[in-house]
Amino acid sequence: MSLENRISEIIVSRLNVKPEEVTESANLKDDLGADSLDMVDLMMDLEDTFDLKISDEEGNTLQTVGSVVSFLKTKGIEA
């Protein structure tokens, strides 16, 4: 499964949204309805799934689905 698909799956299950809503430009808060607790939950899920640490500062930069994908790629995660 591609990195994009894995991330999309996590977002769909955590935020209870439809897969087609999870586009690259979709904003996690504004478009997908995540509140601050959802964001923390999502970050912890990404940490567990991809076995990495996301600092609060890094987490705050992750506004869109695309930014999550590119952030994980900068951490050396490809799939």
Place this chain on the structure above:
Amino acid sequence: MNLNATAVVTGAARGIGLEIAKKLISVGWTVAALDMLEDDLATAAEALGEMYKPYTVNITDSVQLKEVASAVAKELPVVKGIVNNAGITRDTLMMRMSEDQWNLVIDVNLTGAWKVTQAFMRSLIRAREGSIVSISSVVGLVGAAGQTNYAASKAGLIGMSKSLNRELAGRGITVNVVAPGFIETEMTENLPEEVRKDYLSRIPAARLGLPVEIAESVAFLMSPSAKYITGIVLPVDGGLTT
């Protein structure tokens, strides 16, 4: 009735914690009973049957707690309740209190509750429902000579719960505090007769409370009847603080 949900209860091997475990089991909860007292846990498990699952753990030890949290997640129904009940006393007048006596009581009663809540709360957030109840004390509200450490830890639980309530209430999770007055337990059994008399003279109900009376309040706050009650401190004290 089986709720198919787990309540984590700390200090559940005896005293008020054991009564809470019994009461929760009677209304359908599976109880993950956390305690350091392995023998008492085993005795309780034998008496209470398969809805009472004992886990020997020191709640001040984050590593042990993490292991227990993963074991509970694997072995029991989804966690939807947390009862922070474990507590200790190291009473002495502040002039005589050592830093160790202060630290130990804060570590177990307050930091322990924080660690346990953190270790299990994700499950409630995921479920978008659940209840967290912390057992404070009237001493946390009105103070008691010789208990600066205990009173601080019990008052701390109130601030922690009220803040956590603001984080979680939007998720259908209630966060409440029960503040017992003087209850018939081992903790109060060993009081000198004159202290006991003095307590009794201050309790409008003119008797000490029973552990089961605390358990009833906890079970109510964790029931569907109390879904809209959150962020409160419920004194169960025979009128002592009113």
